[in-house]
Amino acid sequence: MRHLLSIADLGTDGIDEVLRLTENFVEVSARAIPRVPALRGKTVVSLFYEDSTRTRLSFETAAKRLNADTMNFSVSSSSVNKGESVRDTVTTIAAMGVDAIVVRHSSAGVPWQVARWTDAAVINAGDGWHEHPTQALLDCYTIRERRGSLAGLRIAIVGDVKHSRVARSNVLAFSMLGAEVTLVAPPTLLPPSLAGWPVAVSHDLDGVLPKADVVYLLRMQQERQTEALLPSLREYTNLYGLTRDRGRLLGDDTLVMHPGPMNRGVEIAAEVADLPSAVITRQVANGVAVRMAILFLMLGSGGDLGG
Amino acid sequence: MDAEDLRRAVTRIAHEIVEHNQGLSAVVLIGLQTGGVPLAGRLADALRQIEGVDVPIGALDVAFYRDDIGLRPVLPEAVTDIAFDLTGRAVVLVDDVLFTGRTVRAALDALNDYGRPHSVQLAVMIDRGHRELPIRPDYVGKNLPTRRDEMVDVTAEGVDVGTMEKRGR
Numbered sequence: 001m002r003h004l005l006s007i008a009d010l011g012t013d014g015i016d017e018v019l020r021l022t023e024n025f026v027e028v029s030a031r032a033i034p035r036v037p038a039l040r041g042k043t044v045v046s047l048f049y050e051d052s053t054r055t056r057l058s059f060e061t062a063a064k065r066l067n068a069d070t071m072n073f074s075v076s077s078s079s080v081n082k083g084e085s086v087r088d089t090v091t092t093i094a095a096m097g098v099d100a101i102v103v104r105h106s107s108a109g110v111p112w113q114v115a116r117w118t119d120a121a122v123i124n125a126g127d128g129w130h131e132h133p134t135q136a137l138l139d140c141y142t143i144r145e146r147r148g149s150l151a152g153l154r155i156a157i158v159g160d161v162k163h164s165r166v167a168r169s170n171v172l173a174f175s176m177l178g179a180e181v182t183l184v185a186p187p188t189l190l191p192p193s194l195a196g197w198p199v200a201v202s203h204d205l206d207g208v209l210p211k212a213d214v215v216y217l218l219r220m221q222q223e224r225q226t227e228a229l230l231p232s233l234r235e236y237t238n239l240y241g242l243t244r245d246r247g248r249l250l251g252d253d254t255l256v257m258h259p260g261p262m263n264r265g266v267e268i269a270a271e272v273a274d275l276p277s278a279v280i281t282r283q284v285a286n287g288v289a290v291r292m293a294i295l296f297l298m299l300g301s302g303g304d305l306g307g
Numbered sequence: 308m309d310a311e312d313l314r315r316a317v318t319r320i321a322h323e324i325v326e327h328n329q330g331l332s333a334v335v336l337i338g339l340q341t342g343g344v345p346l347a348g349r350l351a352d353a354l355r356q357i358e359g360v361d362v363p364i365g366a367l368d369v370a371f372y373r374d375d376i377g378l379r380p381v382l383p384e385a386v387t388d389i390a391f392d393l394t395g396r397a398v399v400l401v402d403d404v405l406f407t408g409r410t411v412r413a414a415l416d417a418l419n420d421y422g423r424p425h426s427v428q429l430a431v432m433i434d435r436g437h438r439e440l441p442i443r444p445d446y447v448g449k450n451l452p453t454r455r456d457e458m459v460d461v462t463a464e465g466v467d468v469g470t471m472e473k474r475g476r
């Protein structure tokens with residue numbers, strides 16, 4: 001595996017390979033000393049053009065647990081503010097001799113460009129509304145951990161699908177692994193066209209919840225209200241929030257998932273987020289292990305997996 | 308070696324482990340993934356028959372500790388499973404075939420992350436020579452001279468020597 005840009009690059013076999021390897025790193029992470037020397041001497045740089053604490057920390061933790069060196073390039077403290085182009089920044093970083101670049105950018109497609117400009121392995125940590133492949137992988141792993149397999153599971157993705165790279169990567173990954181995906185959102189928060197998406201669409205959360213094996217909530221961004229896509233956050237919560245009352249419609253083993261950061265009281269009620277079937281902190285823990293697997297596959301395994 | 312020879316070798320090694328450690332109170336077995344794991348299970352069965360004691364068994368995959376990461380495809384075969392602290396224990400590493408010694412070196416590194424054993428011993432069914440590191444086994448089923456390009460396969464039915472081409476990976 002040269003780069004990880006899109007879930008589609010991996011293919012079903014590639015996803016399986018990553019999830020299988022993740023098990024090893026879940027074991028490593030559970031040890032008293034959660035560290036292996038596998039990537040000693042390798043350097044991983046995170047190049048984040050968009051604010052992110054959890055994803056960046058997760059990648060850094062993953063790299064450190066593999067004994068790689070990490071460098072951090074964040075926009076606020078960098079030469080980008082002085083007008084440097086992405087290309088010049090990448091060339092500069094690459095000249096320092098790095099083995100992997102983890103990229104996040106607010107524009108779709110930037111990781112593909114970065115991959116053309118460097119010999120280092122490039123990992124897409126989120127590009128615009130487009131993709132967030134490592135999030136999808138950690139979500140698949142978390143579901144598998146609880147349910148054994150995704151095949152035949154009914155997964156509802158609820159919320160602002162239109163602006164969500166998490167939704168796009170997850171729709172691809174979940175359907176590749178055989179799940180039936182239903183998007184639940186107000187029409188204003190769905191993409192203009194869903195042609196080619198392997199999904200069903202519903203505007204009735206109460207009808208979807210009792211049949212769902214997994215309810216995946218997306219973060220509702222406050223800005224959507226000012227953009228006039230929603231009448232009000234309260235109305236959104238009434239119609240599409242996983243409130244305490246709606247929580248009672250869930251089956252006992254229906255998993256509740258959220259990519260974080262959560263807006264408790266908006267898309268998810270505090271009581272629901274703390275249910276035993278809510279695996280939200282498990283997603284975070286598995287995220288480190290999945291990213292260890294990705295880094296090891298790209299920099300350590302010497303294998304050629306997926307695309 | 309056929310299945311009967313293997314059984315006798317396992318029984319003898321089990322006796323040697325008991326004798327060497329003056330009992331089994333501190334002994335744990337760690338099988339190296341994947342060939343050493345079934346062998347560790349058989350040794351544990353033999354130890355139970357001799358001493359009436361269940362020794363703890365673990366399974367260790369050394370992929371992340373290998374010194375040839377980046378030089379050839381390296382992927383773990385299975386998940387490590389060591390559910391107990393190794394501090395103060397007499398750890399018997401178990402593998403089917405001892406060859407260059409590099410897997411054992413990686414295993415010694417890995418064990419460090421699970422505690423500080425009182426001692427580490429090495430049990431192998433076949434020692435085929437060609438060591439590249441100063442490592443020697445404490446318990447050996449059989450010394451089997453081989454050419455470097457041959458491969459040795461240990462199964463429940465016995466031991467098989469073939470050529471490299473037969474190797475699946």
